[in-house]
Amino acid sequence: MIKDLLEMKKFETKIFILIILAYLASCVDDYQDANPPRLLDGPALNSIEVSEDLIQDGTSTTIVANVVDAPAGIDSVAVTTADENGDPKGTTTVETPITGQTRAEIEITYTAPANTAGDVEVSVQVFDKQFDDKGEVVRKGSVTRSVDISIFCEPPLVGTYSVLGEFLVDDFGSPDVTNDQEVTSVDCLEAFLVEDLSGGLYTSTYADNYGTAPVEAEINIDSDTNLVTWENVSDQFGGEFIQDPAQPDSFYDPNAKTITIYWTATAYGERGISTFTKK
Numbered sequence: 001m002i003k004d005l006l007e008m009k010k011f012e013t014k015i016f017i018l019i020i021l022a023y024l025a026s027c028v029d030d031y032q033d034a035n036p037p038r039l040l041d042g043p044a045l046n047s048i049e050v051s052e053d054l055i056q057d058g059t060s061t062t063i064v065a066n067v068v069d070a071p072a073g074i075d076s077v078a079v080t081t082a083d084e085n086g087d088p089k090g091t092t093t094v095e096t097p098i099t100g101q102t103r104a105e106i107e108i109t110y111t112a113p114a115n116t117a118g119d120v121e122v123s124v125q126v127f128d129k130q131f132d133d134k135g136e137v138v139r140k141g142s143v144t145r146s147v148d149i150s151i152f153c154e155p156p157l158v159g160t161y162s163v164l165g166e167f168l169v170d171d172f173g174s175p176d177v178t179n180d181q182e183v184t185s186v187d188c189l190e191a192f193l194v195e196d197l198s199g200g201l202y203t204s205t206y207a208d209n210y211g212t213a214p215v216e217a218e219i220n221i222d223s224d225t226n227l228v229t230w231e232n233v234s235d236q237f238g239g240e241f242i243q244d245p246a247q248p249d250s251f252y253d254p255n256a257k258t259i260t261i262y263w264t265a266t267a268y269g270e271r272g273i274s275t276f277t278k279k
Contacts, residue, residue: 037133042140043070043126050110050122050147057153057188058114063092065106065124065145073100075129075139079108082121089113089120090151112151115188120149153188157221157252161259161276165199168271174205183259183276190220197233197241197261199274212236219250221259226252228259239267247273 046068052061067074077098083089095107110122123146127139165177177200184193196203196214206212217233228250233241243250247262259276 039130039132039138039140040071040128041069042072043074043128043142044068045124045126045142045145048124048145048147050149053148054150054152055112057112057116057151060109060111061149063108063110063122063124063147065108065126067098067101067104067106067126067142070102070104070126070128072128072130072140073102074098074104074126075100076127077106077108078125078127078141080123081110082123083118089116089118092122110149112149115153117151117153117185117188120151121146122149153185155185155188155192157192157259157278158183158185160279162279163196163199164273164275164277165201165204166273166275167199167201168273170201170205170270170272171268172205172209174201177201177204179203180279181276183278186218190223191218192221193218194259194276197230197263197274199261199272201270201272202236210236215241217241219259219261221252226254228252228261235265235267235270237265237267239265241265244271246271 044067045065047066048063050061050063055061065077077094079092079094081089081092090110090112093109095109096104098104098106106126108124112120123144125144126142130138130140132138161181161183163179163181165179167174167176179200181195185191186193194217197217198215202212202215213236215233215235217230219228219230221228229243235241241263244262244264250261252259257278261274263274264271
């Protein structure tokens, strides 16, 4: 009888221990459900540098993004570009294999578009790839860092020209003059700025007698026909500088590298030929 009671006590004790263990296990599960493992820190993008921040249109420069720590490993790199208006400008290529690395110097090639000028901001953000407690993919991103790049264009026509001004009709029977002028690009395509369309008349005889200023003008050189045109250029006496209808069309000669302007001023009928020869 006593032996049976002892056996019963042992059995009850075992049952009690099992119940306690099950309860403790349940508490552990509840705690883990309420406190899932924390995700690792996202990538630390420490710095970003560009090898050349002034480049010509159509050329490239290298950007290096320095990731000093990515505990979960790097998964991807997002690179965006924006010009002064916020529009994309140019192309980028990530050159460095980075998947899974916890530290990296990521090389990115930026290529400027052809026939363009201006400023562009290139921004870089680095992402990892982790899984939460439900097995869902989570991507944590670094801070975004940016560099500024300036793009300049230099079409073949841009440069210094020796200018011959021949004056067919003017108030003083002015002699021909020669001078140097810079021709600069306006839009990297067909528009150019010349310093004095008169070829020197308005900076020599007319400047001495009438106080005129150089006839600065934006000219357009058609890439198909090489014809030269311009609009809305004042002759400073109430008229305009226009293409001389009594002369051939103004034109650009790519072989001789000359720009020939046949002009007339409508207020008092001055006429002349300005020949720009690239040095």
